[in-house]
């Protein structure tokens with residue numbers, strides 16, 4: 001047994017963790033009278049206890065001030081989206097005017113493609129990764145069809161070229177070089193949802209731009225997970241959601257980044273009144289003069305109740321800071337990796353790259369070593385066993401268990417508990 005597989009080790013790590021007090025700021029789901037070991041922040045982040053006060057503030061304001069709530073008192077609804085801009089800018093590494101919280105991820109992806117995917121007869125293709133998240137793929141395919149193009153000839157997919165289903169930078173470079181003159185848009189993830197692989201976004205943007213293409217990022221699994229430098233990456237646009245690592249609740253209002261070089265673009269866009277310059281918005285005239293920057297893509301007055309929890313979350317990110325979160329995240333995920341390598345390698349294989357620069361907090365794991373007695377998938381059997389122990393990961397077909405130790409609320413003790421539950425399952429098989 002390795003020294004790492006002990007309570008002493010895990011507890012000592014947790015005791016010296018400078019971010020340890022954040023765990024108590026979250027509601028942790030209970031399992032048989034104790035906290036769950038919740039490793040599903042990649043899917044739905046836990047509720048910050050501060051979220052309720054922000055939601056109640058909106059409810060109270062609505063009850064007491066009704067329509068006046070738009071213009072009076074604190075946290076007025078008219079400029080409410082501006083409350084999240086500056087703290088969000090710190091999390092994703094952007095200028096505040098490059099950001100807006102609006103809509104949902106997929107809706108924002110469509111809005112961005114309307115503006116930044118402008119096919120011509122020579123340059124009409126969109127390059128994505130094979131195995132991209134279904135919603136992204138549907139969005140891209142439907143945009144191609146909407147422009148009268150056929151996905152068979154205009155959708156280029158970069159296939160995984162590494163043993164574990166991950167994609168090398170060389171493969172991305174080869175695809176961009178091979179198809180360069182045809183590519184209108186490169187759409188790439190910050191962190192791949194299934195494998196947990198993180199990409200060098202600045203390099204992807206450089207390659208795409210060198211080929212004359214636009215580049216957009218889907219940061220659903222990267223926002224709040226990795227310290228991003230969106231502005232410096234040079235991306236034309238980026239979209240993400242706030243309900244995963246950003247802990248802002250189911251269906252939370254999403255994020256959108258438009259690089260400042262496009263702040264005053266005359267590109268086509270789908271418009272709505274909330275994107276109109278605030279100084280003339282309520283003149284209710286027929287002319288649309290978009291607000292410079294990302295806010296010019298807003299359609300509607302935002303769902304204030306939906307935005308409220310994001311304020312609580314951003315307050316936490318502001319206090320914790322991304323560099324400190326990342327430092328803890330590397331330790332925590334490294335601990336999980338070590339426990340697997342030293343104690344569980346006969347049953348678990350890690351799909352996610354081992355270099356910290358090529359992953360966020362998530363490790364994607366496959367069960368190896370034959371099938372269970374019932375003939376069921378062994379991965380599914382382990383996944384279900386973990387759930388009975390109050391250890392929650394998630395399952396992605398056909399055979400991956402995703403485990404995402406998040407630095408705001410997970411501990412080394414959680415990771416140790418997971419490893420022990422895997423041991424119990426192995427011994428009981």
Ligand SMILES: *Cc1c(COP(=O)(O)O)cnc(C)c1O
Pocket residue numbers: 104105106107133135136189193218220221241
């Ligand atoms: C979570 C996720 C989505 C979900 O899209 P919504 O519009 O928020 O429902 C889309 N794409 C990726 C890559 C995701 O990880």
